[in-house]
Amino acid sequence: MRLDEINLQKQIGNTIEISGIIVDIEIKESTRGAYSVITLVAGTSKAKLKWWKRSFTADEVSRSKGSCVRCTVKVDEYNGSPSLIITSWTKETELTADDLLPCDRDSENTKIRWQALMYGFRDTDGFLATFTRFVFKNCFEYFMRQPAAISVHHNFRGGLLLHTVEVTELALGLAGACRERLDMDLVRAGALLHDIGKLEEFSIDVVTGEIKYTVKGSLLSHFVLGNDYLRDTYLEFALDYRNLTTAELEQFLLLRHIVLSHHGKLEMGAVVTPATLEAKYVHLADMASCDAYRTTVNTQNIEDGSVNAVWEFGSMGNYYKRVGGK
Numbered sequence: 093m094r095l096d097e098i099n100l101q102k103q104i105g106n107t108i109e110i111s112g113i114i115v116d117i118e119i120k121e122s123t124r125g126a127y128s129v130i131t132l133v134a135g136t137s138k139a140k141l142k143w144w145k146r147s148f149t150a151d152e153v154s155r156s157k158g159s160c161v162r163c164t165v166k167v168d169e170y171n172g173s174p175s176l177i178i179t180s181w182t183k184e185t186e187l188t189a190d191d192l193l194p195c196d197r198d199s200e201n202t203k204i205r206w207q208a209l210m211y212g213f214r215d216t217d218g219f220l221a222t223f224t225r226f227v228f229k230n231c232f233e234y235f236m237r238q239p240a241a242i243s244v245h246h247n248f249r250g251g252l253l254l255h256t257v258e259v260t261e262l263a264l265g266l267a268g269a270c271r272e273r274l275d276m277d278l279v280r281a282g283a284l285l286h287d288i289g290k291l292e293e294f295s296i297d298v299v300t301g302e303i304k305y306t307v308k309g310s311l312l313s314h315f316v317l318g319n320d321y322l323r324d325t326y327l328e329f330a331l332d333y334r335n336l337t338t339a340e341l342e343q344f345l346l347l348r349h350i351v352l353s354h355h356g357k358l359e360m361g362a363v364v365t366p367a368t369l370e371a372k373y374v375h376l377a378d379m380a381s382c383d384a385y386r387t388t389v390n391t392q393n394i395e396d397g398s399v400n401a402v403w404e405f406g407s408m409g410n411y412y413k414r415v416g417g418k
C-alpha cells in the first residue's frame with residue numbers, strides 16, 4: 093500500500109508493506125553496528141524507515157535515491173509513535189515516480205479553476221487583465237509545476253498553482269462583500285500574481301521531488317523576486333503594447349504593493365504592510381489558504397473525533413478531525 097494511504101499509528105505491532113519513493117538515505121552508526129535511515133515519500137506523506145545492515149556502502153545506497161520501492165516493514169512503538177523497521181525491500185513495479193511524488197492529484201480541475209479566474213476580469217481589455225495574461229503567457233508551464241513552499245503549505249509539484257487558485261477565489265469572495273469600495277480587478281490580478289516570485293525562489297528535484305531554496309530565493313525572498321519579475325515583464329509589455337496612463341501606472345504600483353505586502357507583517361517576511369483594502373484582502377486570503385492546508389495535513393493521520401495538538405509558528409494549535417473525516 094502507498095505510504096500516504098496508511099495510518100501508521102493503527103499499524104503498531106503489525107508487519108505491513110509500504111510503497112514510496114526514496115528521497116534520502118543516511119548511514120548511521122550505533123553500538124549494534126551500521127544502519128540506514130531511509131526517507132520515503134508518497135503523495136504528501138513522509139516517513140523515516142530504519143534498515144539494519146552491517147556492510148552497507150555509500151555507493152550501494154546512492155544508487156537507490158529516487159527509486160520507487162516496496163518495503164516490508166515491522167511497525168514498532170517508540171515513545172508512543174510508530175517506529176518503522178525494514179525487514180526486506182524490493183523495487184516497486186506497479187507504481188512510478190510520477191504516481192508517488194507529491195503533486196496536485198486534481199490538477200486538471202485546478203487548471204479549469206485557473207482559466208475561469210484568468211478570464212473573469214471585469215475590464216477584459218484593461219491594463220490589469222492584459223498585463224496578467226502577458227505575465228503568464230511565457231511562464232505558465234513552469235508556474236504550474238512549482239511548489240508553493242518547502243514545508244509549510246502546498247509543498248508539492250503543482251502546489252503553487254493550487255495555492256494561487258485558492259487565494260484568488262478566497263480574495264474575490266472576501267472583497268466581493270464591499271466591491272463598491274475597491275477595485276475587484278486589482279484584487280484578482282494581485283491574488284493571481286502575489287506569489288509570482290516563487291518561480292525563482294524554489295527549485296524542485298525531478299527525481300526525488302525534493303524542494304530547496306535557490307540562492308536568489310534565500311537572498312532576495314519571493315517578495316523582492318516577484319516585484320523584480322513584474323517590473324522586468326512590464327518593460328517587455330510596454331514594447332509590445334503601450335506606455336501606461338496615469339491611472340494605469342497607479343494600478344501597476346498598487347499591484348506591486350500587493351506582491352510586497354501579502355504576508356501582512358514585517359516579521360512574517362513582508363517588505364511593507366498592506367496599505368490598501370485590496371492588499372489586505374489578498375493577505376487574508378493568503379493566510380486562509382495556508383491555514384486550510386495546515387488543517388488538512390494536521391488531521392491526516394489522526395482518528396476521527398480526536399484532536400491533534402501541534403506546536404507550530406511559535407504557538408500551540410489544536411486540530412480536530414470530524415467523525416466521517418469532513
Ligand SMILES: [Fe+2]
Pocket residue numbers: 286287314354355
Ligand atoms: Fe507568499
Ligand SMILES: [Fe+2]
Pocket residue numbers: 255259286287378
Ligand atoms: Fe501565497
